[in-house]
Amino acid sequence: MFICSSSVNLSCNYLELSTDQSKGIFHYEVRFLPPVDSVHLRMKYLNDHKDKLGGTKTFDGITLYLPILLENQLTVFVSKVKDMELQIRILFKKKESLKNCIHLYNVLFDRVMKTLNYVRFERKQFDPSRPKIIPLAKLEVWPGYVTAVDEYEGGLMLCCDVSHRILCQKTVLDMLVDIYQQNVDNYQDTVKKTLVGNIVLTRYNNRTYKINEICFDQSPKSEFQARTGSTSYLEYYKQYHNINIKDINQPLLLSIKKTRSNPDFNENVQFCLIPELCYLTGLRDEIRSDNKLMREIATFTRVSPNQRQLSLNKFYDNVSKTPAAQDILNSWGLSLGKNFNKLKGRQMDTEQIYFSKTTVSAGKNAEFSKFAVSNEMLQVVNLNNWVIIHLRIDIRAATNLLDHMKQCCKSLGMKVSKPTMISLDRDRIDAYIQALRRNIAMDAQIVVCICHNSREDRYSAIKKICCSELPIPSQ
Structure with a gap:
């Protein structure tokens, strides 16, 4: 074509x-003799020899990366720690x-x-x-x-x-x-x-x-343990940030x-x-x-x-x-x-959009939404078997949704049959889950859940049922 x-x-x-090309990422392994457990101390002791390593490094406590290749395969530094010698052994592994x-x-x-x-x-x-x-x-x-x-x-x-x-x-x-x-x-x-x-x-x-x-149960007057001892949040922010907290009861x-x-x-x-x-x-x-x-x-x-x-x-x-x-x-x-x-x-040249009884150009900006909502679809799928789940207090919203769908789908050439309406007494996640499990049939085309507000945990639970446990299109 x-x-x-x-x-x-x-x-x-x-x-x-x-x-x-004269530099690279050179991988080294660092060991301490005698062993040092604290990562903070390992970094501190290695930093004492930073100048000998070229000044630039990244170190996580064991693995050391340098942009330069050290002269020897094994480089040893010695640090004085509390009247004893600590050996830092840096072994070259490879150029990454x-x-x-x-x-x-x-x-x-x-x-x-x-x-x-x-x-x-x-x-x-x-x-x-x-x-x-x-x-x-x-x-x-x-x-x-x-x-x-x-x-x-x-x-x-x-x-x-x-x-x-x-x-x-x-x-x-x-x-x-x-x-x-x-x-x-x-x-x-x-x-x-x-x-x-x-x-x-x-x-x-x-x-x-x-x-x-x-x-x-706490306020800026409450005290906590800082490095210098017990202090209040009022005193801490004044001393370290020069900020005077105005509301002391928040x-x-x-x-x-x-x-x-x-x-x-x-x-x-x-x-x-x-x-x-x-x-x-x-x-x-x-x-x-x-x-x-x-x-x-x-x-x-x-x-x-x-x-x-x-x-x-x-x-x-x-x-x-x-x-x-x-x-x-x-x-x-x-x-x-x-x-x-x-x-x-x-x-690409502008595309043609084909409907059942007419054809329109998508235009330069590919914007054809006004035609999509007012023309009969090329291939119609009628909505015959579907489910609406809603809270009992949201019955009016569910009815309005159904009325609007019937009205809007008429221009698309699509027939919307009466759905199975499920009313829930309480806005609980387990109530939605039980309603989904009981009412999703093999021949159901889609399930619509009307929720009172937006909650991520509820949304995730509904989608888990509809996408994994009982796969069905859901909205």
């Missing part, structure tokens, strides 16, 4: 990474191939992002110095990037894409006050439902924390993180955070449900190809003009190129 197309120039979001260095290169770019003062959210990095403000909603949109180094046909490359993060300008304390004024009786339950599981940012150190619990936010200082033990570290110093991040349900606000946010987050190109140029300039970032790359023999990999592509 002959397909018409025309040649077009393309540019992709991959930056070339050049490697210095490029494909085995990918993880290390990604770690290096995380360090580069730190030198640019970017804030990390999961795998993405955001620039707090260039926020876009949405004043009426009291929101900020932070521009940022997601990066990944990998090996391709053209060699080593950095994939760099544009990303955005939503940040609330109101503090968590402001939100607590609003919730209290609106719902005094169920204040604590509402606060937990609103905040637990969300990510907050503390601006005094630009770090992020996940809220695991709300400590209503509850505390508990965040639990796994420590990375000692990988041999999976210990948890607890952080108690002050609500008036925390800001919620991400899209919450009330933001998602506001169509007008989502359209305004989209004006910042939906970027055109030209805007994407400008953002990538901005990223390259930031890395190139930051001495600390260049030092990290140069010390490992890396250099970032500005070539965005120009490509030749083919642009």
Whole structure:
């Protein structure tokens, strides 16, 4: 079949990474005699000889990576520790191939992002110095990037894409006050439902924390054990951050993180955070449900190809003009190129969309939704046997859904039969599971669950039944 197309120039979001042939990634194994159990102490003792190793290294307690090859197969350093000699034996293992260095290169770019003062959210990095403000909603949109180094046909490359993060300008304390004024009786339950599981940012150190619990029995006046002894949160923030906490009766936010200082033990570290110093991040349900606000946010987050190109140029300039970032790359023999990999592509001619009784052009932007909802389908599948599960209090919503489906499907040439309607008395996960197991028949075409609100645990339980245990299309 002959397909018409025309040649077009393309540019992709991959930056070339050049490697210095005189350097590489050299793998060493480090042993201590007598043995040292603490990873922290191993790092400390090895750092005493950092200059002899060239100044640049990455070390996890056993494995050492250097960008240079040491003179001897076995290098031995001696440190004085409490009137005794400690031997540090560094044994050369091999020079790593490029494909085995990918993880290390990604770690290096995380360090580069730190030198640019970017804030990390999961795998993405955001620039707090260039926020876009949405004043009426009291929101900020932070521009940022997601990066990944990998090996391709053209060699080593950095994939760099544009990303955005939503940040609330109101503090968590402001939100607590609003919730209290609106719902005094169920204040604590509402606060937990609103905040637990969300990510907050503390601006005094630009770090992020996940809220695991709300400590209503604690306040900034509560004391905890610091390195210097027992102190209150009021005194701690005044001494170490020069911050005067205004509301001394607010509850505390508990965040639990796994420590990375000692990988041999999976210990948890607890952080108690002050609500008036925390800001919620991400899209919450009330933001998602506001169509007008989502359209305004989209004006910042939906970027055109030209805007994407400008953002990538901005990223390259930031890395190139930051001495600390260049030092990290140069010390490992890396250099970032500005070539965005120009490509030749083919642009296909516009497609024709075939309906039962007519044919329309998809157009330049492939937008044919208005035709799709008003023309009979080429091949109709009638909905004869299906199930709707809903709470008893949502019977009106279920009836309205059914009426609208019958009305909309008529123009598609599709017949919608009356479904099996299942009413639940309580909004419990096990109630949905039992209703699904009892009512999904072999000849059922689809099951629709109408839920009172959005909950991830309920959604996961329903999808597990409908996708794995009793496979059926579900909505």
